[in-house]
Amino acid sequence: MTAIGAGETTDNAGGRVNLLGLPRAELEAFCAGLGAKPFRARQLMNWLYKRGCDRFEDMSNLARDFRGQLAERAAITLPEIVTEQRASDGTRKWLLRADQTQAFEMVYIPEADRGTLCISSQVGCALDCAFCATAQQGFNRNLSSAEIVGQVWLAKRELGFQPGGDRIITNVVLMGMGEPLANFRNVIPALRIFLDDLGFDLSRRRVTLSTSGLAPQIYRLAQEINVALAVSLHAPDDELRSQLVPINRLHPIAELLEACWHYIDEQNGRSVTFEYVMLDGVNDSPAQARALARLLTGHPAKVNLIPFNPYHGTQFRRSSEAAIGQFRDLLLRGGVMATVRRTRGDDIDAACGQLVGRVTDRTVVRLGSRVEAARTRAAGGVDA
Numbered sequence: 419m420t421a422i423g424a425g426e427t428t429d430n431a432g433g434r435v436n437l438l439g440l441p442r443a444e445l446e447a448f449c450a451g452l453g454a455k456p457f458r459a460r461q462l463m464n465w466l467y468k469r470g471c472d473r474f475e476d477m478s479n480l481a482r483d484f485r486g487q488l489a490e491r492a493a494i495t496l497p498e499i500v501t502e503q504r505a506s507d508g509t510r511k512w513l514l515r516a517d518q519t520q521a522f523e524m525v526y527i528p529e530a531d532r533g534t535l536c537i538s539s540q541v542g543c544a545l546d547c548a549f550c551a552t553a554q555q556g557f558n559r560n561l562s563s564a565e566i567v568g569q570v571w572l573a574k575r576e577l578g579f580q581p582g583g584d585r586i587i588t589n590v591v592l593m594g595m596g597e598p599l600a601n602f603r604n605v606i607p608a609l610r611i612f613l614d615d616l617g618f619d620l621s622r623r624r625v626t627l628s629t630s631g632l633a634p635q636i637y638r639l640a641q642e643i644n645v646a647l648a649v650s651l652h653a654p655d656d657e658l659r660s661q662l663v664p665i666n667r668l669h670p671i672a673e674l675l676e677a678c679w680h681y682i683d684e685q686n687g688r689s690v691t692f693e694y695v696m697l698d699g700v701n702d703s704p705a706q707a708r709a710l711a712r713l714l715t716g717h718p719a720k721v722n723l724i725p726f727n728p729y730h731g732t733q734f735r736r737s738s739e740a741a742i743g744q745f746r747d748l749l750l751r752g753g754v755m756a757t758v759r760r761t762r763g764d765d766i767d768a769a770c771g772q773l774v775g776r777v778t779d780r781t782v783v784r785l786g787s788r789v790e791a792a793r794t795r796a797a798g799g800v801d802a
Contacts, residue, residue, distance in 0.1 A: 434493040437462065438571060439564030441610035442617070452487045463616040466494065469581045470574060496568045499576075512576070516541050516565065520558050522595050524569045526577065526587070533577070534589040537569040539605055540596025545630045547650070548662045549695055551729040552595045560601040566608035570618060590620060593628040593648070599635035609643050622646065628693065633669040636677040640684040647681055648722070649674065651692040653701050654709035662701070671713070682718050689718040689755075695726050696737035696745065707745045711752025720755035727761060 440448060446459040461480060465471040472494040474485045497514035500521055504510050510526045525536040543550070544557035570590055577586045590612055592598040598605045605627070611617040612625050628648040629636065636647070651671075653659035659666040666674075678690045692714065696702050710721070723746055726736040737745075742758055749756035 434491055436493050436495045436562075436564040437466065438494060438496070438567045438611075439562055439604075439607065441607045442614055444607070448492070452484070452491065454484055454487075458484060460616055463614070466571075467611075467617050467619075470571070470579050472496070472571075495564065496572050497565055499572070502576075510576075512573070514569065514572075516559070516561065522561065524573060524594055526573055532588040533586050534591060535570060535573050535587045536591050536594050537566060538594035538596050539566060539592055539598040539601045543596050544600070545597050546664050547630060547652075548664075549652075549697060549726060549732070549734050551732075554729075554731070557596075560604055561596070563604045563607040563611075566604060567611050570612065587618075588620075589624045589626070590618070591626040591628065591648075593626070597630055597632065598627050599629045599632040599639065602635055602638065606639075606642050609645055613643070613645070623688075626691075630663055631665050631669050631674045633673050633677040636674075636681050640681045644685040644687070646691070647678065647687065648691040648693055649678060650695075651710075651721075652695050652697075654706050654713055658701060662697075675713070675717075678719075679717060687718070689720050692719055692721050693724055694721055695724045696742050697726050698735040698737045698741070700734065702737040702741045702745055704744060704748055707748035708752060711749050711754050715753040720757070721749055722757055722759050724759045725761055 435448060437445065437448075442459060442463065445462060446456045449456065449458045449462070458480065461477070465477045465480075471477060474480070474488045474492075474494075477485060480488075497516070500513040500515050502510065502512050508528045512524050513521050514524060515521050520541045522538040522541050524538060527534045527536065539561055540557065541559050541561065542555045542557040543552045546553045570587065574587060579586055592605065609625060609627070612620050613622060622644045623646055626646040626648050627639070628650065630650045639647075650663060651659070652662050656666060656670045659671060669677075681687065682690060694701070694710070714721070723742055725742060726734055728734070728736065746756045746758055
């Protein structure tokens with residue numbers, strides 16, 4: 419699928435518009451272009467998202483001639499499942515085809531009180547975080563809005579969605595492959611569909627965007643949409659964070675935090691979640707816990723401590739349970755809410771930081787070049 423506009427995609431088999439990529443306003447405009455009234459777009463959204471229908475001929479309350487126009491000009495095209503894996507704890511992971519050579523992953527994590535779907539926004543990632551398996555795969559391209567939305571639609575179907583039945587997916591997190599804010603023009607339309615009461619109808623607190631720290635894009639996000647914000651921090655000082663998260667060289671911690679507090683103020687949010695992967699002997703000392711507490715105390719922040727999930731070839735080790743517990747307790751005593759993320763799906767490499775997909779014909783650049791490229795994009799206001 420090839421992007422042709424904000425949130426609009428075409429299907430390769432005939433240049434038809436993939437309706438999954440269109441938020442309500444754009445779907446209404448598309449229908450108007452066919453000579454149909456705006457209520458037809460609302461009917462289409464009901465069929466697509468409330469009833470899980472992907473065949474125009476089955477949309478019985480649409481006029482026959484309108485269904486014919488849709489068949490000629492539109493499509494409902496989903497990512498293709500390449501493989502599916504199931505972990506011992508019930509976690510499920512799908513490898514999805516982006517094109518003939520590229521693939522990306524999504525993960526479903528079932529819990530007693532919720533079902534969380536972790537989706538991807540890019541094929542690979544160019545930000546090169548030192549502890550992340552996805553970063554080691556390189557970067558190929560952005561996913562279209564339809565490919566992002568299609569992950570949620572497809573997962574609902576695979577998980578046994580029934581119209582009018584219980585909600586299977588209660589939370590959607592953009593924490594899979596890629597940096598969502600580097601694919602801004604395609605992520606925002608997808609988020610609108612997730613939140614729309616005629617779309618997936620998710621609460622803004624149940625849709626989470628996770629970023630490595632593209633501060634200018636956080637300001638843009640504050641102008642566009644209200645979702646939960648998670649930020650990959652992973653260090654309490656610029657020297658260490660620049661080693662672990664190279665984008666810090668472009669947008670250091672002070673700049674990043676200022677953007678985060680602005681987002682909360684603009685969107686009347688409750689807090690920012692700061693993700694902190696626990697790396698043995700690297701960022702898990704008591705002194706670093708106290709430094710992190712000083713950095714965040716008095717602000718609308720909570721910290722999610724993530725035990726490092728190893729992958730082949732990594733130089734890092736997971737912090738001990740004792741070190742993680744001590745780190746959490748020091749944050750709590752310092753006035754910062756802190757939790758420890760439970761590791762899920764690690765026996766199928768579905769845990770945080772383990773997604774790799776299949777990235778070929780990748781963009782291979784050196785670390786310094788990536789930072790320089792990010793600086794160039796930021797200066798020019800251009801999406802990756």
